[in-house]
Amino acid sequence: xxxxxxxxxxxxxxxxxxxxRSNDNxxxxxxxxxxxxxxxxxxxxxxxENYVLKAEKAGCKTTTVIPKKSFDPTTLLGVLxxxxxxxxxxxDGAATGAWQKFPQTSYVIDPxx
Numbered sequence: 001x002x003x004x005x006x007x008x009x010x011x012x013x014x015x016x017x018x019x020x021r022s023n024d025n026x027x028x029x030x031x032x033x034x035x036x037x038x039x040x041x042x043x044x045x046x047x048x049e050n051y052v053l054k055a056e057k058a059g060c061k062t063t064t065v066i067p068k069k070s071f072d073p074t075t076l077l078g079v080l081x082x083x084x085x086x087x088x089x090x091x092d093g094a095a096t097g098a099w100q101k102f103p104q105t106s107y108v109i110d111p112x113x
Contacts, residue, residue: 014096030054060111
């Protein structure tokens with residue numbers, strides 16, 4: 001049971017809720033080409049995955065944003081459990097991606113009109 005989860009996974013989880021909105025009420029919002037709605041959307045990002053956010057509107061140029069990831073320092077607590085071999089490399093790294101995080105959790109994306 002001790003090695004069933006890494007510290008970053010245990011304390012911060014393997015996903016994050018991201019808010020996406022546009023100042024343009026007619027802008028269509030997409031996450032990885034999946035239509036999320038107009039003007040405002042909430043999406044759960046899996047830390048292991050990569051994402052592309054888009055705002056589109058007829059007659060306007062599409063705006064694309066690629067959310068960046070950063071290292072989650074909570075991961076380093078795994079060094080205290082098993083020198084990081086299982087908890088950091090296998091669980092938080094390869095299995096769940098929890099050793100990284102999306103530092104920005106709210107995006108405002110407007111089509112270029």
